[in-house]
Structure formats: structure tokens, C-alpha cells
Amino acid sequence: MSVTFDPEHDTxxxxxxxxxxxxxxxxxxxxLTGTEKETADVSKSFGVMVQKMQDGTFVHNVTSLxxxxxxxxxxxxxxxxxxxxxxEIIKMIRSLAESK
Structure with a gap:
């Protein structure tokens, strides 16, 4: 899943x-996209902090998958x-998918 930080731009x-x-x-x-509040709520639920800057860009603490x-x-x-x-990532994804 990928979640946009910029739903106004990322239609x-x-x-x-x-x-x-x-x-x-x-x-x-x-x-995933939605309103700015919705995408901020999803990001927050994963512990990702996102801040919209005055120039419209975003900064975030995501450096991980x-x-x-x-x-x-x-x-x-x-x-x-x-x-x-x-x-390693693909191996773990396959392992999770097989353990349904």
C-alpha cells in the first residue's frame, strides 16, 4: 500500500x-488517496509523521518500508x-501470503 501525503496533487x-x-x-x-485529513490519519496510524510546509511541500519521517x-x-x-x-522483503511477503 502506498499512501499519498499530497492528496490535492495526487489525484x-x-x-x-x-x-x-x-x-x-x-x-x-x-x-490510497483521500482528503488531506484522511491521508494524515492513515499515516499517523502507522506512526508516520507528516508536516505540510508553507510552500506546499511535505516533510515526513518515512525512511522505511x-x-x-x-x-x-x-x-x-x-x-x-x-x-x-x-x-528478504519478497521472501517475507510470500511467507505471509502462504500463511493465510
Whole structure:
């Protein structure tokens, strides 16, 4: 799941274009947008702090990928960037999917 921090700019059509550029498999990935309050509430529920700046940009504390199970429980937080281990992430996703 990806949640926009900027729902005024990231309309469903714009967010879909982003997903297409990133090669997202929509069968297992959702792009969430809504009102600014709704997206802020979702971010907050995951412990992500987002602040809108005066110039309209956003700052946030997200430097990680959250693996969340079907019950909404965060199973693991993976660091993003150079140390991101995609093979480990895929292995854990498959393991969760198989344990339905």
C-alpha cells in the first residue's frame, strides 16, 4: 500500500500514473488517496509523521518500508535505500501470503 501525503496533487489519475511508472502490480498493491485529513490519519496510524510546509511541500519521517499483515499488524520494518534487501522483503511477503 502506498499512501499519498499530497492528496490535492495526487489525484487518483496522477497516483495511477505514478504506479504505472513504478511497475506496481495492482493485484497486490493499493494506492490510497483521500482528503488531506484522511491521508494524515492513515499515516499517523502507522506512526508516520507528516508536516505540510508553507510552500506546499511535505516533510515526513518515512525512511522505511512497513510489512503489514492482513490483520493490520506491522510484521517488520525494512530500511529503505542502499541497504534495502529486496530478496528478504519478497521472501517475507510470500511467507505471509502462504500463511493465510
Amino acid at each position: 487518483p489519475a496522477v497516483f495511477k500514473q505514478y504506479g504505472d511508472r513504478m511497475g506496481i502490480d495492482y493485484g497486490g498493491w493499493n494506492l 512497513f510489512l503489514v499483515d492482513q490483520a493490520g499488524i506491522i510484521r517488520k520494518v525494512f530500511p529503505m535505500g542502499e541497504d534495502m534487501n529486496n530478496e
